[in-house]
Amino acid sequence: MTAPLDLLDLDPSLTEEERQVRDVVRQLVDDRVRPHVADWYEEGRAPARELAREFGKLGLLGMHLTGYGCAGASAVAYGLACQELEAADSGVRSLVSVQGSLAMYAIWRYGSEEQKQRWLPSMATGEAIGCFGLTEPDHGSDPASMATRARRDGDDWVLSGGKMWITNAPIADVAVIWARTDAGVRGFAVPMDTPGVTAREIRRKMSLRASVTGEIVLDDVRLPANAQLPEAVGLKAPLSCLTEARYGIVWGAVGAARDCLETALAYSTTRTQFGRPLAGFQLTQAKLADMAVELVKGQLLALHLGRLADAGRLRPEQVSVGKLNNVREALAIARQCRTILGANGVSGEYPVMRHANNLESVLTYEGTSEIHQLVVGQRLTGLSAFA
Template identity: 75%
Template sequence: MTAPSPVRPLDLLALDEEIGDEEKDIRDAVRRFCDDRVRPHMATWFEQAHLPIRDLARELGELGVLGMHLQGYGCAGTSATAYGLACHELEAADSGIRSLVSVQGSLAMFAIHRFGSEEQKGRWLPELAAGRAIGCFGLTEPDYGSNPAGMRTNAKRDGDDWILNGTKMWITNGSVADVAVVWAQTDERIRGFVVPTDAPGFSAPEITRKMSLRASVTSELVLEDVRLPADAVLPEAAGLSGPLTCLNEARFGIVFGAPGAARECLETAIDYAINRPVFDRPLAGFQLTQAKLADMAVELDKAMLLALRLGRLKDAGRIRPHQISVGKLNNVRESLAIARQCRTILAANGITLEYPVIRHANNLESVLTYEGTSEIHQLTVGQALTGIGAFT
């Protein structure tokens, strides 16, 4: 009797049947880009803690993925699900590449698109969509991560101008950005500001010596008496709901992206186990190995089913913040567990950059805590279930 041919992990439940033809075309185009332009260099970029971000941004702009789910101003205007599938492929290559696209499109661009003036949109969105300009998003501070309402960065009126002072931390793209969306306390409410990074008093020293997201630019933002005109403020954002709305856009991409990293690890582990001889037979022929692979594949498929469900809810305009928290909480947690388990199948080879597994595992340690820690998302889901907030 002929043994059945192996199937890819995401083919177990025939998930492609849940995806439209146009969405598949977008997904496949991003996958080809990653195969041709990213994967051949990724281990070196990670090891050297370097990313040719300017070149990649322009190429990603030509591909059409920067702000791809936004309408107008040079943006592609795709479905949210198509954007999620693009994030899935980008993170299968590396979390740093997906972070570049997420911060550009779902944080900096989305903030301007959703809350900005027509002048701000026309000035920045076409440049950001094309990758000719780089954007970043300044919310997190050294002492205020999970509690952004306590931020110390402030903006004071000085005649018609604003004067910004403060420090932001862990800002993707910060050191190479042309524009920063910075959130600050004012005498009234938290407001967002569009800050050209060549403004006097603005600096963005890069954070180095990272063991995670090494192929990503991570920075501190320092604002020392940065003077901005009155029209630098985002007119439609007042209060903490503005930045939190932006964060939900970025978290949605993570819901799809993290399982991409898990998929890459699992496919690598399956291929390795099939071809690695142990005691004169393939490692994949042992029951314990197959049990690991089966459990991981089940969790991966469940994560993608969850992502696709949230994608359809978002496309229908019915998604709620606590639903995104369910996706972020589950999918990152399970993806990290898959990456760690795959490392055990590769054994010593699993810690080298000859394989992508340890790189993804290290990256997912960051994804686990940025855009809301697991604990914050647990409390968000808990509040939805009980009607009681337990954040403090």
Template identity: 85%
Template structure:
């Protein structure tokens, strides 16, 4: 029995959603799972090759409509994220940043010319995007960003830096958020623009199968039409983060499921004291608790997906999903490691890799503490951010 079969959780899914899940699962089994341990060990990922393959299957910006995007349901997109992260969090991050951050920002806030120029190529995986919001000194507090954009005639000059930017070392364009004289604005910045430098961040202990970088902007001159015309204030980038968090709600379950699946197989085969360790009460108690949390997280994700499809999903509801599912996924990965014993730290098993990756997932797109404050504000009506 697979870890998600306990409560027959396929029941609320449509045939098209099951089909999309099967296609992505097969892709991960063939194209990611056999190689990802080596990618992780070597600190690399064939991002451009994967982007083209993902684009051919319609996975990039799959929940968006038009411009070569698949127009899939929110739940179908979530299921795809789950299967991708069952392979590796870094691989799902490639898809999430491309579709839910860079593409979504252009799709939601861009001009028709910007959409026509970039979105079809990005949907096909021919152009890779990144999303420049986080800064070296401003992570959880984007309102304090130091990156500035000032007018110079009809042009804009951008100065500043962005940090921990997924896809930056391999990107063709960046959506950069900067403070202007009146508000925060978004800019579409081709990465070959003079003054733009991307430096890959090395020596990561987490998300090693992902290209992460720093972007330096040194008086980058952009034409007037580089501005996202419909992005007014900080609410625009924050709405993009909500899009990305929805995928994380699902994706974290994939990492947890892969850990639990590997641990179940191991516990049935591994013998100590003359019998399989799966037959011991303490092991079964751990497995039962993990399976229950996985089921609960999945039901939460499906519920949020249906709310999104009905146009009723609110940001604090996504925060509930991100807070719960990532926290529980990390707890599952750590508990699985205890069942595998010393083998739990071996690269021959996926558990430690998933656990390390989930440490990053716990932090990006809003730390657990940030989401607790978002939920707390909803509960009390009082902001505790300042």
């Protein structure tokens, strides 16, 4: 029997391998994450290193990359994994996305063979944790204005500056740091135990509390010449990494929305008011129907983008369409599901408010909705409105 939320029978359109990946990840989060994530969220902590090693055993870290211990999975399979991870919690999916689609991808795509051999195998197993240092305290949506600098001193590089809102930073072994040089923006693989590198955990977050977020300070950090990612030339390099991460968000947001809707559907069919289940009222059914339609549209969009990626035809503005739509609709679904649960919707006993709070961060990171609107607008008009 088709699951109630699979209104368009999308499951048969997946390959057997894709379904197996989805089901294995779903079982993992059911066993390892769901029983504990509400406590992690409330306490503002998560066993990130332990989770990374468990994800590494299943080949989830950098799973869409090839070689160096990476699984070489399809884009759709990776997307389905992100969907199941974020159905548990956005912070858990962020751990995997930052590790694989930002830090590992940057080294895999732009690093030297020496850098790849040094970092990627241990990152694929989760023994080494990576982070991605692009966002700065005063430069979020405008990375072209970054203040972090790298200057030559003999054969060495010396980095100075700061990065903010960096997932995994306080526990990372390596940071991919982007800095301005006399020759433009360049990337560097920076071991976090290098003298002059400090990371401070950001506390009092109201969102992504089951994720470790930090600030990185670079105080005249001296690096050898081979720390530079040799193929990373210009701002297009870090932006291409963001495109990789945004693709995972397209799927992940759908997972968070699905979990909210499954929760609201189960609640409304068992919660009785005025002598009958909430789901028996027209207004409740209208809410459920509208949300289910938006959910399946988001799933269709994610699947289409995944097939384009696997065919080598996915363009950055298409990923912006997916990120803009799916995160926006997922947040609307979470808020609407909260209304169905009434006062229970704000309780940590249910995942809905946690998802809604997390999605507020997802709405912002890897490009705000406004940035993606401008990306799509530029594609439509041929005119840049960024400046």
